[in-house]
Amino acid sequence: MPPWSIRSFRSPLTQLLIWVLMGVLLLVFQPLYWQTSMQVTFPVQFWAKQGVLFFLLIGVFYLNAWVWVPRLLFYNKISWFLLMVLLTAVALMLLVKMIEIGINLPELMHRAFHPESNDPPPPGRISLFDAFVLILALLVLGVSTSVATVQKWQKDVQLRQDLEQQKISSELSFLKAQINPHFFFNTLNNIYALTLSDVNTARQALHTLSRMMRYVLYETRKDVTLLSQEIAFLQDYIKLMQLRLTDKVEVTFEYPDALHDTFMAPMLFLPFVENAFKHGVSTQSPGSIRIGIRQQQRSLHLEVKNTIFTAKSVVPEEPSGIGLVNTRRRLDLLYPGRYSLFIDEKAPENTFLVQLTLEIS
Numbered sequence: 001m002p003p004w005s006i007r008s009f010r011s012p013l014t015q016l017l018i019w020v021l022m023g024v025l026l027l028v029f030q031p032l033y034w035q036t037s038m039q040v041t042f043p044v045q046f047w048a049k050q051g052v053l054f055f056l057l058i059g060v061f062y063l064n065a066w067v068w069v070p071r072l073l074f075y076n077k078i079s080w081f082l083l084m085v086l087l088t089a090v091a092l093m094l095l096v097k098m099i100e101i102g103i104n105l106p107e108l109m110h111r112a113f114h115p116e117s118n119d120p121p122p123p124g125r126i127s128l129f130d131a132f133v134l135i136l137a138l139l140v141l142g143v144s145t146s147v148a149t150v151q152k153w154q155k156d157v158q159l160r161q162d163l164e165q166q167k168i169s170s171e172l173s174f175l176k177a178q179i180n181p182h183f184f185f186n187t188l189n190n191i192y193a194l195t196l197s198d199v200n201t202a203r204q205a206l207h208t209l210s211r212m213m214r215y216v217l218y219e220t221r222k223d224v225t226l227l228s229q230e231i232a233f234l235q236d237y238i239k240l241m242q243l244r245l246t247d248k249v250e251v252t253f254e255y256p257d258a259l260h261d262t263f264m265a266p267m268l269f270l271p272f273v274e275n276a277f278k279h280g281v282s283t284q285s286p287g288s289i290r291i292g293i294r295q296q297q298r299s300l301h302l303e304v305k306n307t308i309f310t311a312k313s314v315v316p317e318e319p320s321g322i323g324l325v326n327t328r329r330r331l332d333l334l335y336p337g338r339y340s341l342f343i344d345e346k347a348p349e350n351t352f353l354v355q356l357t358l359e360i361s
Contacts, residue, residue: 043108053096053133060092060137061144069148085145089137097128184209190243205243208236216267225266227300231255231293234273238291241277248286255293262360264300265334269293271327272304272354279352280306302356305347335359 064085072081100106187209194202215233219225238253245251276289287307294301324343331339338359347353 042112043105045103045105045108046112049096049099049103049105052099053136056092056095057137057140060088061140063088064141064144065148069145070152073145073149074152085138085141089134089141092137093130093133094128096133097130184213186244187240190240194243205240208239212236212240220266222266224263226261227264228259228261230264230266230269231259233267234269234291237270237273245281246283248283249281250286250288251291252289253291256295260295262295262300264358264360265330268327268330268334268358269302269356271324272302272356275324275354276304276306276352279308282307282309285309298360300358300360302354302358304354305351308345308350308352331356 068081068084068088072078072084187205191202191205191209194205212233215229215236219229235253238251242251273291276291280287280289287309289306290304292301292303328341331341335358340355340357342353342355344353
């Protein structure tokens with residue numbers, strides 16, 4: 001945001017400086033010009049009136065900004081708003097005129113402009129109309145209306161942004177939390193079965209599951225996690241999924257040995273890996289699941305390829321983690337314009353292919 005903006009106008013110091021500048025330009029500069037060019041010496045009453053006018057203009061400014069604009073203009077009562085603005089300007093003009101008459105300023109000004117004449121000003125009808133004060137009041141009211149309107153617009157924009165940010169945060173929290181509960185149930189059943197045949201393996205599997213739960217419950221509360229932690233989470237997930245696989249399924253997981261750790265959104269890769277285990281496993285036919293993660297400068301690449309079993313029925317309503325659709329939504333929220341996602345459901349050799357590239361700052 002630039003150093004000068006409507007938001008900075010809310011600062012008391014900024015408002016004070018603006019009003020001082022306005023007072024110098026509108027209420028002091030013109031009389032001083034007359035005083036210099038025409039050698040006019042103004043009476044003290046004139047300067048007192050100028051000071052009163054200055055504070056009256058401040059009052060009119062905030063009366064319009066705090067009362068007329070929010071209570072009339074913002075409620076589309078435009079006719080009433082214009083009427084009140086006009087009445088406010090006229091009332092200011094009449095009040096200033098009454099002050100001038102009360103302190104006998106017309107006669108004092110006549111003597112200031114005609115010092116050589118000792119005669120009083122010619123009697124005449126006193127006019128209550130002052131074009132200069134009226135125009136000045138309307139100008140201040142116009143500026144007040146503009147400032148209040150822009151402030152309201154900026155406040156509405158900020159409110160919409162806050163609401164959108166809250167919506168995004170809530171949606172991201174919801175999406176992150178949607179790891180497939182069936183995975184945990186199935187894993188617990190597998191561990192229970194292992195306790196009957198291989199207690200040591202069951203103990204290790206239970207430890208792995210607890211480590212995953214700790215990651216899901218605590219690490220995913222943060223907006224970002226380390227790539228190394230995400231890879232460790234995937235390793236644990238794959239290790240537990242392999243408990244219920246037969247030798248017919250070949251699973252490979254490749255990632256950089258010399259890992260350059262960087263921050264990324266947590267549990268972002270899981271849906272693609274989870275989808276591969278869901279649709280790429282068969283108890284009757286051989287299959288393969290290949291998962292690869294690589295880094296290239298500021299880019300992070302994920303590739304998941306799994307065998308497709310056409311005879312296996314796929315129920316669209318069946319839970320599958322947070323789902324590929326929700327994952328794409330999450331990518332749109334977290335990496336807008338900084339990711340590419342390619343999904344090929346009919347890749348060669350009867351495989352399903354996912355390629356994801358993230359631009360990591």
